[in-house]
Amino acid sequence: MNVTIIDVAKKAGVSPSTVSRVISGHPRISPATVRKVKDIMEELGYHPNMMAKSLVSKTTQTIGLLLPRSAEELFLNQFFSEVIRGVVSQAARSEYDLMMTTGITEREEVEAVTRLVRGRRVDGVILLYSRNSDPVISFLKEERFPFVLIGRSEEHPDVLSVDNDNVQAAYDVTKHLLAQGHRRIGFVSGPPNLIVSRDRLEGYKQALADAEVEFHSEWIVEGEFLQESGYRAMSFFMTLPERPTALVVMDDLVAFGVLRGLTELGYKVPQDLSLIGFNNIPMSELASPPISSVDIGIYQLGYTASQTLIRAVKGEAIHHTRMIIPHRLIARESSLHHIQP
């Protein structure tokens, strides 16, 4: 059997409540008692049973992280490990543990978070990415359970969220290409049900409009965050009679697929087609030519989400519901080629 608070109390010749007070740093308790109890705890190798503590205090010192349903495929992307790294680091710093869960289907996903929330296993939840209509968000709102979203929700604009200004980011990127003289710019999008896809498309459109460049809907291609999607998009664009001279690509991995396809077909980047991606994965810098990208501060997203959630859980004031992590355009060779419009 493990050593309990009662063992400590007996040995120290005090009551269990006194020991409890020492543990929680109660103010009105004599320094002598504190010393004595702490010594005994040390001596006996006492460690509080978190389950018992949680049961009565109704807090767990744990936050939950719901991975997106298809973690299988999403993990391929550097994005998730980076986010998790940010969350874990911050949580550890705040002495919170991190509980990860996921589900294959939407039903399983809801079940998983229900288990965590209703089972009182966590004090708050972080949601990764936001699909358009998400039953998990509705559930958490109904339960009035603390949570923060990495991404944003259109239906629930009032929930705590940590996000990039994706509209602005795409605007910047498009403007960068326009500044190189490009007037025919295509857009390789992600899954259309993701808000990030729509935000970036919006920024792209705005930049074109502001530059009074005509928008071609046939130059928008949708795909997954996979290399193959890029390859496919490339095949599509390169057979077009009037094809773009530059591409804005939703994710570097996809951009890599484009690049690879172009190289295979003997095209030159950026001369034949300029490229710029998002997320600035390590590989982008290493490609030949190096791929321009937008650093969206993935680690920061996770870190800030964790920080915000823990504040919310503790009931601290949070001034902004929507926190924006700054992005940074990193121009590399793949988008540095001036053309005559």
Added chain:
Amino acid sequence: MNVTIIDVAKKAGVSPSTVSRVISGHPRISPATVRKVKDIMEELGYHPNMMAKSLVSKTTQTIGLLLPRSAEELFLNQFFSEVIRGVVSQAARSEYDLMMTTGITEREEVEAVTRLVRGRRVDGVILLYSRNSDPVISFLKEERFPFVLIGRSEEHPDVLSVDNDNVQAAYDVTKHLLAQGHRRIGFVSGPPNLIVSRDRLEGYKQALADAEVEFHSEWIVEGEFLQESGYRAMSFFMTLPERPTALVVMDDLVAFGVLRGLTELGYKVPQDLSLIGFNNIPMSELASPPISSVDIGIYQLGYTASQTLIRAVKGEAIHHTRMIIPHRLIARESSLHHIQP
């Protein structure tokens, strides 16, 4: 307040223990009661409080995953997200949750694990990677707490572990290079305190010995699992008066660094220097030329570790303490160049 087992009992006109029995699927309980209780649970939206359950049952349905100290740097490598993916998937399948923790210093690491174990927050622990002398392993053994190691421990050969046969893998790789006619083969190692580094070095040496090729200790370079290490190793090798014609590299990311350096200096791979790495990260296939690598089944490592741990936790019989995940050599252009010895 949340609905408890007592609320359900009252409304169903039975005792709390009966409800408890229904929940745990107790055999001797009348179907009528089961139906009634289940209906009421549904109606009231009852969910068991896991903390209370854990407190009395002394199990948590949760496994812990201790990330290596410098998760900061290790996350950069695809390895960890892949392992986690395997662990999470399997755990979810077994209806276990996953708790992640880490520490910056060794002391913090031990503390983190102590919190989990002594605080009874988890039923078992998975340890990622194994350094040479690890206080965490000693602690867990002393506590007689279920755990499995991803990797292996020299000091504690008797603990449950899931690993590759890294000696054999390195042997295979070296033999592959020997088969191309190489006789001057260098080795770019990882941190020397990692057992995986030593195992692979061992396999490399054995292969050389079996082929009666002389071993040159100056052709062994140690580094981190970072691209820069590869770059540095490359610089070193290329200035040697008598330099290797092929390199075995501990990790693909490092191999990528080598490749990049060679390309910058105008050397050709595999003609001037052949390369083969380990871990088969997605990037390897995409490099130019594509980098040969060893697929070590990272996902499988995580999956099997989780599976084994959960079995151990449940007290099921485990036949082998040491489970080996098979590896597979994937020869690509970077190591396919015959030379005349």
Added chain:
DNA sequence: GTGAAAGCGCTAACAA
């Protein structure tokens, strides 16, 4: 400043 006692929500003997 400290102790006694009640109770968090659940399970598991032991009875019936």
Added chain:
DNA sequence: TTGTTAGCGCTTTCAC
């Protein structure tokens, strides 16, 4: 088959 009872290890009034 079901109910009664006694805790699991901890916190927290309410006294003193």
